[in-house]
Amino acid sequence: MRSNLFRTIKQFTSKEGIEGYFAEKYDKFAKAVLIDEYKEIASLVIKHLKSGKILEIGPGTGYLSIEIAKHGAFQITGLDISETMVEIAKRNTQEAEVEVEFRLGNAADMSFQDNIFDFVVSSGSLHHWKEPVKVFNEIYRVLKTNGEALISDLRKDASKEEIDKIARKTESLIMRWGIKHSVKEAYTKDQIIELLSKTKFKEGEIKENPMALEIWLKK
Numbered sequence: 001m002r003s004n005l006f007r008t009i010k011q012f013t014s015k016e017g018i019e020g021y022f023a024e025k026y027d028k029f030a031k032a033v034l035i036d037e038y039k040e041i042a043s044l045v046i047k048h049l050k051s052g053k054i055l056e057i058g059p060g061t062g063y064l065s066i067e068i069a070k071h072g073a074f075q076i077t078g079l080d081i082s083e084t085m086v087e088i089a090k091r092n093t094q095e096a097e098v099e100v101e102f103r104l105g106n107a108a109d110m111s112f113q114d115n116i117f118d119f120v121v122s123s124g125s126l127h128h129w130k131e132p133v134k135v136f137n138e139i140y141r142v143l144k145t146n147g148e149a150l151i152s153d154l155r156k157d158a159s160k161e162e163i164d165k166i167a168r169k170t171e172s173l174i175m176r177w178g179i180k181h182s183v184k185e186a187y188t189k190d191q192i193i194e195l196l197s198k199t200k201f202k203e204g205e206i207k208e209n210p211m212a213l214e215i216w217l218k219k
Helices: 002-013 018-046 062-067 083-096 132-142 160-167 171-186 189-196
Strands: 049-058 073-080 103-104 117-123 143-152 203-208 214-218
Touching: 018 062, 018 083, 018 117, 049 062, 049 132, 062 083, 062 117, 073 083, 083 103, 117 132, 117 203, 132 143, 132 189, 132 214, 171 203, 189 203, 189 214
Parallel strands: 049 073, 049 117, 073 103, 117 143
Antiparallel strands: 143 214, 203 214
């Protein structure tokens, strides 16, 4: 029974975006387990930007953008490849009574004009990017001169103790499997440095915590 479930998950996660039942399960997990992380990342963004245009890449069900929208005069756009995630994010935004525009789209080929965003943020989506160099170059393109980006994601070399600490916060077997799978798909700091060397970004810093990497970039 469990092996059949995990085979279904593996087949599903090979698709472009998380859809349907799995997206709904993720929404519950994000709201219950990840909300404090979203609040922390939102506070980092707000420290760097008091107003302006923000793009979130891979917003999932929208909680990070919602937290940012609660605390400033921002024009926020979220871009996600999953139709279900966009639908849930719009629903969550209405319930929170804030203004965020969520769009369906691929971050490796964005439809936005050049030089229009003051800040780009992403949390937990980097390891899903099929073409990460293209995505980073697209981020560079849409950022204004002196604009900044914060890309936060799990680290591949997180300890088993740190991974288990997060996994224990949910009773969902799907989400526990998802956490461990995501760590395997993630990058180490050295791998990120190598990746960024192939992009247009020349200025940045990578900060480490036990479970994640914060990649700070400037155009």
